[in-house]
Amino acid sequence: MRRLRFGDWSVEVDAQLLTLAGERCTLAPFLSSAESASRLVLRAEPVPEGQGAPLDPRYPQGTRFQVDGDVVRVEPPKGELDTELALRVGMQLATLRQGGLLLHAGGVAFGERGVVAIGPSGAGKSTFTRLCTQAAGAQVLSDEVLALYPEGRVEGSPFCSDLDLPSTRARAPLTAVLLLHKGTEERLEEVSPREALTVMLGQVFRPLPGEGSPREVLRRLAHIVEQTTVRRFVFRKDEAAAGFVRDWLDGRQIAR
Incomplete structure (x- = not known):
C-alpha cells in the first residue's frame, strides 16, 4: 500500500492500482509519508454483484467501485484508465469530505x-x-x-x-x-x-x-x-x- 495526500488527508492506495498508473498520472508531488495516518483506503478487490457504480458512467458494464464508510472498493483494474478513474474517486471523496469541490x-x-x-x-x-x-x-x-x-x-x-x-x-x-x-x-x-x-x-x-x-x-x-x-x-x-x-x-x- 502507498499513501497519497489529497488536501489534508492521507489516502492509502492498493499497490495494484498504482502499478497500473500510466503517464497521465504524476504521483510524486502527492505521495504522503508512511507515518501519516490514512483517512481513506482504496482497495482493488471484487465488488458484490449488483452493487456499486461504474467508474465510467458511459460504460455501465465496466469496472465498478463501491464506497463503504472510509473504504473504496474498486474491481481489479483492466488498464491505466481504470486506475486513473479509481484515483479520481479517491480524490473526489477526500475533497468532498474536507469541504471542497x-x-x-x-x-x-x-x-x-x-x-x-x-x-x-x-x-x-x-x-x-x-x-x-x-x-x-x-x-x-x-x-x-x-x-x-x-x-x-x-x-x-x-x-x-x-x-x-x-x-x-x-x-x-x-x-x-x-x-x-x-x-x-x-x-x-x-x-x-x-x-x-x-x-x-x-x-x-x-x-x-x-x-x-x-x-x-x-x-x-x-x-x-x-x-x-x-x-x-x-x-x-x-x-x-x-x-x-x-x-x-x-x-x-x-x-x-
Missing part, C-alpha cells in the same frame, strides 16, 4: 499565488497552463483536475490532459479564477457572481452518491466565488498571455 480545470502557481483557469472542453485550459509555465515560470498544479476549498486554496492533482504538463506542485493559496475565452488580444473583464457561478458549476464533478447534495455544492461554490477574484480572460495562443497574467498579479495590469 473537485473541478475540471487547469491551474498554475506563480510563487504563492494560485490561478485557476476554467472553461468547457476546447477553451484552452492546457494551452493556458503551458504558456504560464513555459513563458512565465509558473508551476503546474494540473491542466485537468483541481480541488478548490472555501478557505481559499487550490489543490493540484496527479492527472494531466497533455503529457508535457505533469503536476509539479501539490497546492497553493487561491488568488484568482479566470474564465477562459479565446480572442485576438489579451484582456481581463469583470464578470457577475451569477456568471461566475454558472460557468464554474458546469465544471464541478457531480458528487458521489450520498456525499453531497446539489444545494451543498452550490453553497460551497458560492462561498468560493465570494472570497475569490473572478475574471473573464480573453487571450491568444501566445507567450504574451502568460506575461499579461503575471503582470496583472503584480499589479501592473488593470482589468477592463
